Amino acid sequence: MAKREHVEILTKGVDTWNKWRESNPEEKPDLIGANLSWTNLINANLREANLQRANLRGANLSLADLSKSNLSNTDLNSAKLNKTNLSEADLSWADLTYGMVNDANLVNACLRGTNFTEADLRAADLRGADLSWANLNMANLGKANLSRANLKGANLTGANLNWANLNKADLSWADLSWTQLNGTTLIEARLIGTFFTYAHMVNTNLERAFLENCSIYGASTWGLNLNGATQSGYIVTPPGEPAVVVDDFEIGQLIYLLLKSEKLGSFIESIATKLVLVIGNRAERESVLDEICKGISKHNHLPVVFDVNRGLANSQTVETAFILAQIARFTISDLSDTKSNPPEVELLVTNALRSKEYIPDNWTDKIINDISNLGWSLKVLRCEGKDFLLSYLQEKILGAQTSHKSTTQGS
Template identity: 35%
Template sequence: MTDKAHIAQLKKGVAAWNAWRDENPDIRPDLSGANLYRAQLSKVNLGEVNLREANLSEASLYDARLAGADLRKAKLYQADLNFAKLGGADLSMANLSGARLRTADLANAKLFRANLNAAHLGNAKLVKANLTGADLQYALLVETDLTGADLTGSRTHGVSAWGLKLDGAKQQNLVITPDDEPEVTVDNIEVAQFIYLLLHNEKIRDVIDTIGRKGVLLLGRFTEGRIEILERLRDELRNRGYLPIIFNFDKPETKNFTETVRLLAGLSHFVIADVTNPKSAPLELQATVPEVMVPFRPIIQEGEKPFAMLADLWIQHRDWVFEPLYYSSLDALVGALDEKIIGPAKARFAELLARKAEKMKGEHV
């Protein structure tokens, strides 16, 4: 039960309450079950306070100190907890639906079966937090730190998950379907929304299929002087019913784009790489070509030399790497597009597809 003396002290205001807490460090205030609906408690010191089943809905707890507080079954519906310190707090079965927790510190907090439906957790720190069985449906998780957190069995339908830190996080049995549908579970929160889209959106499946059949990756260093090459190839491919995917290496040379190139190449029907004056491109191509078995056609403007490792890539992977096509002008390149690039690439793609479908038989002696 709520200690009436503690409630009376809190009603004197945040400054008076914080001073009283400083003067009485051994007292653990009991505000369990207290009605603090819409209370203005910004920067309040509620560390280690018993707030079990308290009603803090729509309360302002901006930058509040709640470390180690007992908030089990507390009502925090649409509460402002931005920048709040909740490290080690027990929020098991608390209702945080619609709460704002941007940049809040929830490290080591217990959120077992907590309701975080539509909560804003952007940049929040949930390191080693226990979110077992929590309701994260429609929650906003952008740049959220979930390092070592336990998300086992949490509900993630409609979650927006971008740029998460998930080292050591447990992500088993995440429920991606809403409450009124049969449960479908995955083991990675970052792919949860994508898998659900695949299950319920035929257009998404069509897009993925289209990319595999019609996607063409255009690689090159398209600086201001060479942007015309990119634009013309893109237009010509579109006119032929292809879906051009463009990756321009005209970025800081210190950055490694290998994973991006590898992913885009794996989604494509074939790759056209303008390696004229490649500079940064060789690093990514040397790492991508051996692992991604799709037709790869290098093109080079006449008078330029290919980078040194291109010959090695062709020798080692000539089943899908074509010899370079030297073009004298943009018009000449476009004129040869169907005969020298698209036609051979389509034929090679079919050959590679058939090879991938072959089954190993072995020999008997």
């Protein structure tokens, strides 16, 4: 039971309470089981207070100091804890459903089994916090710092973890189903038996993470960084189906699609015979590239355009185009104005894409010779315009590509 004297002082207002704390620094507030629901406690000094099983439903504790306090099993449903200092506090098994905890300091706090259902924890500092078996269902943790946090067995279904920091966090056996993990960093995180079912992961950083026996059925991933990650035992099938296990996150998704989609299987089988990579700068050559694609489609081939934009041209651009070229039947590259757009020439010469070149009249002899001397080039055909190019598309390109990949130039 709470000390009646302490409760009476607190109910007189925060100013009176804080003055009493200053005058009695040795006194540890005993507020066990106190009914403080909907009380205004903004800026209150509750450091090291014992608030076990207290009723703080709807209370406003924003900017309060609750560091090292005991709030275990406390009712904080709908409470406001914006920018509150809760460092090293014990909130185990407390109820913070719908709580407003954004920008709060929860460094090294004990949050074991705490209920944060639909709580707002945006930009909260949870470094080193113990969130094992906590319920964070539908919680908003956008930009929160959870580095080195213990999230073993935590329920994070439907939570927003966009741009959150989970570096070196332990998420073993945590449920991240339907979770938003866009831009999230999980560098050196521990993920054993973690559920990523239907998770959304765009530009998620899993560099040097440890991933083992994770469920990835239905996960949507783009631009994952798995450099140096340890991966094994991904389960790509849903519960209730025979388990299909792979050792690579991104390959796992492809394997499941191949198992379930007859069309995808036949599509992959036909890529080498029908896919045509078209390289060019759409900002300046859109009409030409569009006409080339239409011509390719008419001949029952699948055009894929790679836009080499001047502002984005770099070594990664070259590497990406090279990878696409390896799975294409052949490549058509619009190399007009190469002096102002050199990465396209680099694609041809340094990566040695087997090609046929269509060269405009204003090209220098040096560029023509550089490409022609690669050894695998077909005879150079000079192109005076897109109409000329399209008229020869079937006869000189599509019809000739039985064993060559091809790069063409429109003017």
